[in-house]
Every structure is written in C-alpha cells, then in structure tokens.
Amino acid sequence: MLAHSDLAGADEYVTTVIRFVESGIFKPARADVLAELQELMRRTERLGEAATGADLEVARAQHAYAVLLDLVHRRFLEAGGSPE
8 A cells, every 4th residue: 555655654753753862852743744644544434435455454544553652753853742
C-alpha cells in the first residue's frame, strides 16, 4: 500500500521524539508531522473503505498505527509547550 512509505517517515519522526523525551530534550521537527499524520489517517480510512480481506487488515493496522503516532507526537508537543 502507498501509505506504508509515508507511515515509515512519520514513524522516524516519532521515534526521534521518543529519544528526545528519554534525554529531556524538546526539539520539534521542522516538518508538520501532525498534518502529515492527519492526511495519512484520512488516506488509510479511504483505503479501508475500498479494501477487503488482507488489504483491509493492513489498512486498519496502518490507520491504528498512524493514530498512535499522532497521539505520541501531540503529547510531546503539549509537554514542550509548542503551539503546533
């Protein structure tokens, strides 16, 4: 699915956030990670609406993972006081 590569990119940003939190660093990405994740969630929802079988399972898993990444990134921004 096309969402896989975008999900991998968002995962990289959020993995970095986790490292920052563990080190006590607040340094938001220059990219609008939340906007990217929102678009990815919309796209995986649309893919899920048209998919069946294994493709439906993949779309649901990708959507759930994007939601989780969005939550982690939002909490990071809230904890650091970023207006994003």
